[in-house]
Amino acid sequence: MDKQEGQSFGAVIWQARRKKRLSQRELAVKVGVDYTYLSKLENDHVEPSEKVIRSLAKHLELNAEELIYLGGRMTEHDTEALEEMVRANYKEMPALFRRVRENPGIDSFVEAREDQLAKLQKENATLKAKISELEKQLRIYRFFSKAEIERSANEIMRQMQAKKNILNWPFDVTRVADFLEVSIGYAIIPPDEEGPIVAKILHQERAIIINEDLTIFNKDISHFKNKFYSSIIAHEIGHWVLQVNQDEFETLSEQRKMNYNNVAKGIDTFLCRFASEELDRYSLNKPGNGVEWQAQYFASCLLMPRHVLEEKRKGRDLTKWSHLYAMRDELGVSISHLINRLQDLGWIYIPKGSKHIYQGKG
Numbered sequence: 001m002d003k004q005e006g007q008s009f010g011a012v013i014w015q016a017r018r019k020k021r022l023s024q025r026e027l028a029v030k031v032g033v034d035y036t037y038l039s040k041l042e043n044d045h046v047e048p049s050e051k052v053i054r055s056l057a058k059h060l061e062l063n064a065e066e067l068i069y070l071g072g073r074m075t076e077h078d079t080e081a082l083e084e085m086v087r088a089n090y091k092e093m094p095a096l097f098r099r100v101r102e103n104p105g106i107d108s109f110v111e112a113r114e115d116q117l118a119k120l121q122k123e124n125a126t127l128k129a130k131i132s133e134l135e136k137q138l139r140i141y142r143f144f145s146k147a148e149i150e151r152s153a154n155e156i157m158r159q160m161q162a163k164k165n166i167l168n169w170p171f172d173v174t175r176v177a178d179f180l181e182v183s184i185g186y187a188i189i190p191p192d193e194e195g196p197i198v199a200k201i202l203h204q205e206r207a208i209i210i211n212e213d214l215t216i217f218n219k220d221i222s223h224f225k226n227k228f229y230s231s232i233i234a235h236e237i238g239h240w241v242l243q244v245n246q247d248e249f250e251t252l253s254e255q256r257k258m259n260y261n262n263v264a265k266g267i268d269t270f271l272c273r274f275a276s277e278e279l280d281r282y283s284l285n286k287p288g289n290g291v292e293w294q295a296q297y298f299a300s301c302l303l304m305p306r307h308v309l310e311e312k313r314k315g316r317d318l319t320k321w322s323h324l325y326a327m328r329d330e331l332g333v334s335i336s337h338l339i340n341r342l343q344d345l346g347w348i349y350i351p352k353g354s355k356h357i358y359q360g361k362g
Contacts, residue, residue: 009071010044014183016060017042021165023174024184031055036186036212043185043207047072131269143290144242146297146344152241153301156180169308170332173234176302177208182240184233185209194273199236201244201270208236230332231299236272238298243291244270300341303333309341318348319357 017027024042028035033052040046041056048056048071057064144152157167160179167175177184189197189211199210210232272295312330316323324342328335342348346361 008044009048009067010042012062012067012070013056013060014042016062018178020060023172023178025172025174027056027059030059039184039186043183045185045187049073127269131271144294149238149242149294149298150301150306153298154305156241156302157305169312169330171230171303173230173237173302176237177233180237180240181206182237183207186212188213197271197273199232199272201236201240201272203244203268203270208233208240210236231303231334231337234299234302235295237302238295239270239272239291242294242298297344300337300344304331304338304341306345309345309347313347318342319359321355321357324357 017024020027022030024038025035028038031038031052032055037046041048041052050068050073053068053071053073054064056062057067156176156179160176161167163179165175165179174184183206185207187209189200189209191197197211199208201208210229272292308331309327312327316327318324324338325335328338331338339348339350343350347359349358349361350356351358
């Protein structure tokens with residue numbers, strides 16, 4: 001499902017970037033802005049400056065003047081013309097303002113706005129009811145095996161390569177979101193009555209919104225922000241594929257599609273509350289966390305596929321921490337995430353409470 005063409009500034013930028021086959025980070029570097037700011041522009045959450053608009057137009061080969069108007073800005077020429085008009089007709093300005101206030105159409109506009117607010121409040125109440133129902137229904141989602149989850153991740157990468165997408169490591173996971181036509185956004189998501197929210201997935205809008213408020217993790221993670229967000233995005237894509245929109249993929253059976261349609265039909269918003277610990281330290285074998293476990297295992301398969309690990313381990317001794325840290329840097333993941341993945345594959349074993357690494361399974 002493509003975003004509607006010509007409807008907003010953000011949609012135009014999003015479409016033009018994907019047409020150029022640029023990730024958010026790549027375009028952000030060219031324009032000279034932070035990639036989270038670019039994400040907010042694509043989701044129409046901030047207003048761009050004329051300087052940013054002109055830089056975007058240059059790198060995306062768009063008409064700068066049209067883009068400026070679409071972004072709700074006026075060019076310097078327009079501003080000068082407006083100022084000149086006010087100076088030339090300053091005596092008539094008070095009368096003009098009075099006519100605007102007295103225009104009956106203003107009252108109609110205010111009344112329509114109040115009706116719209118009432119409608120939005122009603123929709124908000126309905127949305128909260130759906131979210132509450134989703135929390136209950138998540139408990140009956142079908143549990144996917146490790147093999148099924150890994151096949152889903154590999155199938156996405158296979159389809160990306162078939163579409164001429166070149167996959168390199170460290171893996172820019174936002175390319176997967178672009179391939180799935182899911183937008184990634186960043187915003188402050190306040191906690192609700194059930195606690196902190198790490199991210200939310202808007203099914204109908206095909207959007208994943210990541211919480212910018214890093215304080216919910218009770219840690220200073222600014223020094224590895226990119227790596228941390230990469231893990232979260234991969235995790236949320238896991239939710240999108242396995243729980244929210246699983247019927248899009250040919251790797252899923254008809255029975256699985258039927259289960260999804262019976263369970264999740266009509267649910268538009270998915271909340272991820274995994275904030276008790278850093279995502280990249282999540283225990284893949286932790287019991288009782290079926291939905292989160294599946295999403296995180298999918299993230300591991302996406303960020304560290306077997307064939308890439310096979311290549312990275314060549315010439316290395318996996319029982320040496322220095323070699324594992326070198327692999328970590330090349331993969332762009334945390335050391336705990338890498339260790340969990342290698343132990344799950346049975347390549348290494350680290351006894352609980354020990355720092356000694358053994359080859360093979362424990």
